[in-house]
Amino acid sequence: MGKAAAMHGQRTPCQQCPLRSLPHFREFGREELSFISSFKKGEMLVDAGATVFLEGSHSAHLFTILSGWGFRYKTLEDGRRQILNYVMPGDLIGLQGSIMGEMQHSTEALSPVSLCVFERTDLMTLYNSHPSLAFDLTWIAAREERILDEHLLSIGRRSALERAAYLIAYLHQRASALHLFNGSKVIPITQQHVADTLGLSVVHTNKTLKKLAERGLIVWQERGCAVRDAKALADVAGWDGLDSGKRPFI
Amino acid sequence: MGKAAAMHGQRTPCQQCPLRSLPHFREFGREELSFISSFKKGEMLVDAGATVFLEGSHSAHLFTILSGWGFRYKTLEDGRRQILNYVMPGDLIGLQGSIMGEMQHSTEALSPVSLCVFERTDLMTLYNSHPSLAFDLTWIAAREERILDEHLLSIGRRSALERAAYLIAYLHQRASALHLFNGSKVIPITQQHVADTLGLSVVHTNKTLKKLAERGLIVWQERGCAVRDAKALADVAGWDGLDSGKRPFI
DNA sequence: CGTGTGGTTGAACAATGTCAAGCTCTGTGG
DNA sequence: CCACAGAGCTTGACATTGTTCAACCACACG
Numbered sequence A, B: 001m002g003k004a005a006a007m008h009g010q011r012t013p014c015q016q017c018p019l020r021s022l023p024h025f026r027e028f029g030r031e032e033l034s035f036i037s038s039f040k041k042g043e044m045l046v047d048a049g050a051t052v053f054l055e056g057s058h059s060a061h062l063f064t065i066l067s068g069w070g071f072r073y074k075t076l077e078d079g080r081r082q083i084l085n086y087v088m089p090g091d092l093i094g095l096q097g098s099i100m101g102e103m104q105h106s107t108e109a110l111s112p113v114s115l116c117v118f119e120r121t122d123l124m125t126l127y128n129s130h131p132s133l134a135f136d137l138t139w140i141a142a143r144e145e146r147i148l149d150e151h152l153l154s155i156g157r158r159s160a161l162e163r164a165a166y167l168i169a170y171l172h173q174r175a176s177a178l179h180l181f182n183g184s185k186v187i188p189i190t191q192q193h194v195a196d197t198l199g200l201s202v203v204h205t206n207k208t209l210k211k212l213a214e215r216g217l218i219v220w221q222e223r224g225c226a227v228r229d230a231k232a233l234a235d236v237a238g239w240d241g242l243d244s245g246k247r248p249f250i
Numbered sequence C: 001c002g003t004g005t006g007g008t009t010g011a012a013c014a015a016t017g018t019c020a021a022g023c024t025c026t027g028t029g030g
Numbered sequence D: 001c002c003a004c005a006g007a008g009c010t011t012g013a014c015a016t017t018g019t020t021c022a023a024c025c026a027c028a029c030g
Helices: A030-039 A097-098 A118-128 A131-157 A160-177 A191-198 A201-214 A230-237 B031-038 B096-102 B119-127 B130-155 B160-176 B191-198 B202-214 B230-237
Strands: A006-010 A042-047 A052-053 A061-067 A071-077 A081-087 A106-109 A113-119 A218-221 A224-227 B006-007 B041-045 B050-052 B062-067 B072-077 B079-087 B106-109 B111-121 B218-221 B225-228
Touching: A030 A042, A030 A118, A030 A131, A042 A061, A052 A097, A052 B079, A061 A118, A061 A224, A071 A191, A071 B130, A081 A131, A081 A191, A081 B130, A097 A131, A097 A224, A097 B072, A097 B130, A113 A118, A118 A131, A118 B130, A131 B072, A131 B096, A131 B119, A160 A191, A160 A201, A160 A224, A191 A201, A191 A218, A191 B079, A191 B106, A191 B130, A230 B041, B031 B041, B031 B119, B031 B130, B041 B062, B062 B096, B062 B119, B062 B202, B072 B191, B079 B130, B079 B191, B096 B119, B111 B119, B119 B130, B130 B160, B160 B202, B160 B225, B160 B230, B191 B202, B202 B218
Parallel strands: none
Antiparallel strands: A006 A042, A042 A113, A052 A106, A061 A113, A071 A081, A071 A106, A218 A224, B006 B041, B041 B111, B050 B106, B062 B111, B072 B079, B072 B106, B218 B225
């Protein structure tokens, strides 16, 4: 478990944020952007495997992912782990803790991750001065809730094969919308991550993924999963896909 | 599946809302209360078994539960149902749909339910004029997210017995905080509801609940579940319990 | 060269699902 | 008052799904 974390002053001003130009995100006004730019206190880099938030901590910060992949998880006392969701560029992390106090889940980097750093004490200023951004924060929380609803349906009621298909289709769709598949085209997770997301053992996960591979829907390769037929995956899972509309991000 | 729904003009003004006096909720300023009172457009009553929201709909309203029990759920095409969470007095429902458009889950009443009616078009006014209430809305969404995180951990990684214990401890703790156990002391759900919440079959749920009953932790009775030892239930599940602090409600 | 991490496999076993039947209420209509 | 129907709970036998254990393999990295 790597731990390296480097803090830097602000590098990219928000006005030139590479994520802003993606069609996936809603456009922001000049004033909103300049406020967000002042809200941002710097950037942070963490290694793959590093822990960004630890369950039980009280972080003074919250972050937006600039680049890289990570995941949120909880564990039981005896070590059983459940991955709750994955985080990708544009995702705000630590909002739950900032608003309610203590962090009740951990967050770990799957790849090297760079993050924009915000301070939780500035949140109230945002609510006071920028209602549209305040609305966006609620939007972001509601979106996460909606995704968790679908995950719950998946783990509770879908078979192992359906679950695996759903998970990979979901990750693929999100990453595609962010144009994340230019270089590697590979989702950077291990089968252990898949198992801990689906609530299955690694062994059974392996056998399940193999079935998807035999049908030509995915290929498992060095450090990750490559999608061959996203549509068929969604079909296997009986999943409609994510909203296609634009979404806000801070 | 009952469908009766009656709309009324406002009966109880928010200043005299019986829920406000519970120690469970944060106190509101006079100004906040008067705004909320204007935000409220009336009250609605629905029968047990009635559907409040249907997946796929675009409701013009959102509601706060005044009294009664209900639950949110999603279904797969072939009818498999997953209950996502339960709703009780003080809970705001329909926020997800109001903010993001279409409803992606359904909500059904478990008992007769009375609701305060709000209009989604008024939401923006709230954000513009009352930052503290805007913050509360994000708080409410973050709280739901946190609860879903715990449910996901439960379904994904706890055994059937642990899951059942967690669910009942959770419902009991929430209802206790709301002083809901004056009359019946019974959680008004069927074993089918428990099964659909835990992601188990009814048969296995029945056998699992029987084990909890044999240990003296619960008693299953006419139309519901009575808790005998809440502490022991939480212990079986290895669950810490909910936050004890005050929370906002609209 | 070792060593470690992640993937693969088969066999034995445990957990959970399915099927089918019966039971106990409660409410309803004759 | 009785007969009946439906909903929800209970139970046992059996099928299926998923877990655990125990290897072994392949590759990357120091």
